Amino acid sequence: MNKLILPCLVTFLLISCNPTTNHFSFIYNNEGPNREIAQKMEKLLESEFYNVDIHLVEGVGTDANLDSLEQNRIDIALVENYVNYRDGVNSAFSVYSEVLHIFYQERLDVTSFESLMYDKLLYIGREESPTYNLMMDLFDFYGLDLSRINVTFNMTESVVVVELTNLFTKRELQNYQGFKLFSFDHVENIGNASVVEGIALKYPRLEPFVIPQGAYWDFTQQPIVTLSVDLVMMVRSGMLEVSVNDFTKTMLRNRQIFTSIDPLLFDGLREDFDQSKLNIPLHEGARTFLDRDEPSFIERYAELGGVILSIIIALWSGIVSLTKWQAQKKKDKIDEFYEDLMNIKNKIPSMQKVADGMSMVKRVQVAQNKAFEMLIAEKLVANDSFRIYMELSKETINELRGKMRVIKAKLERTTS
Structure with missing residues (x-):
């Protein structure tokens, strides 16, 4: 029995140290540095949490990515904060x-935002993308006549190209040779009721x-005043608070x-970012980390504890079953001895020879x-x-010897 318990305990320890792997899917749009960010996040999370597996998925658009979150087909997504509120996200x-x-072609005579947008082929991203939605809000802010705005979804044929992305490298800017960057205002007006501050007042996510x-070499011979919007890590609402808490803490x-x-x-990756500007509210798991309201030991390890408890119960049931099986096996063995002994006892009354008795x-x-x-x-x-068998076997030997004495006495009377 001891030889069997030791392997069982070793197996238990190995299993309990390696609970079921938790799989998470992570979707991103392959724009700017998003792929590299997602890959580094995947590597970091899998190295920090031994039972976590991250599956990266390349998305086809912001709305589709949010649909996947809302429908519980995806767990994590990189999404611009310029999207409408969604349930389940x-x-x-x-x-x-x-x-x-x-960007606009150098040959264009641009004196204002209106003159840049009217009667020209504009590329403003895919329809309903954050870039597209942002530009539609800008058209509304400036009160533009939409009938004079010509949008194309073919970037190569456009004379104005709008991109909402990270900072460009010198190599990437080579694709815009012959273009200039539009500035909404003069930099000295920042802080003095500039137009971009007016836009941000009406659209607070901007x-x-x-x-x-000089940041963009020849493209920035003067400072460029523009707008920005946050890219946010979003999760499905049903994701466990502990998981979101751990992921947020690990990456920040x-x-x-x-x-x-x-x-x-x-x-961008700061714990003190302005939560009030989020268009989609924080997950409770992220909030507990940012507010330093960490999950309790029981909350953090509830899932692991459940796995270990299940293993303990299964192992205990196995040991009990094994013990019963061993006991039954030993009982079957002693029953064989009993059966053989009863066969001998049944032959004693008809025994005729001393040699048979011996x-x-x-x-x-034996x-x-x-x-x-x-x-x-x-x-x-x-x-x-066992004790009854030993007593019964002694009694059987005594009966055999008594029977042999009777047989000998008969033989002596016969010969005399």
């Missing part, structure tokens, strides 16, 4: 600010943003891993020795059944 934390870039002089406290991707992530006595003694050997080897138990 919550924010976790701000990742970085996406900057509105409006913030004024300045691309400094390891922000240095992400800052090499783009400078905007240095200020043979049966030896048979009983069985006694074998029973003792099995007892020492723990193949039999020294219980009442």
Whole structure:
């Protein structure tokens, strides 16, 4: 029995140290640095949590990604904060600010936002994308006549290209040779009721943003005043609070891993980001971390505790069943001894020869020795059944010897 318990305990320890893996799906749009951000997040979470597996999914658009969250087909998503409220979706934390870039061909005579937008082919992203929605709000803010705005979904044929993304590299800007960057205002007006501050007042999810002089080489011979919107890590509302808490804490406290991707992530991944600007409310798991209301030990390890308890119950049931099986097996063995002994006892009344009696006595003694050997080897138990068998075997030997004395006495009377 002891030889069997030890392997069972080892198996239990191995299983309890490796509970069921939790699988999470993470969707992102392959725009700007989002793929690299998602890949680094995947690597970080899987290295920090041994029972977590992250499956990355490349999305086809912001609305489709939110649909996947809302319908519980996806757990995590990178989504711009410029989306409408959805049931079943919550924010976790701000990742970085996406900057509105409006490129236009140098040959155009641009004196205002209106002159840039009217009667020209504009590329403003996919329909219902955050870029598209933002530009529609800008058209509304400036009170533009939509009949004079020509939108194309083919970037190559457009003379005005709008991108909501991270900061461009010098290599990426080569795609915009012959273009200029539009500035909404003069930088000295920031803080003095500038137009971008008016836009942000009406659309509070937007913030004024300045691309400094020289940051984009020839594109920024003067500072460019524009707008930005936060990219947010969002989760499905039904995701466990402990998981969201752990993921939020892990990624915000390891922000240095992400800052090499783009400078905007240095200020984006912060614990003190402005939660009031989130268009989709925080998940309770993220809130508990940001407010330092950490889950209790029981809440954090409830799932693991349930797994371990299930394993303990299963293991205990297995040990009990094994014990019963071992006991039954030993009982079956002693029953074999009983059966053999009863066969001998039944033959005693009809026994006619002393030699037969001696043979049966030896048979009983051999069985006694074998029973003792099995007892020492723990193949039999020294219980009442064993003790009764030993007493019964002694009694049988005495009966055999008594019968042999009777046979001898008869033989002596016959020969005399």
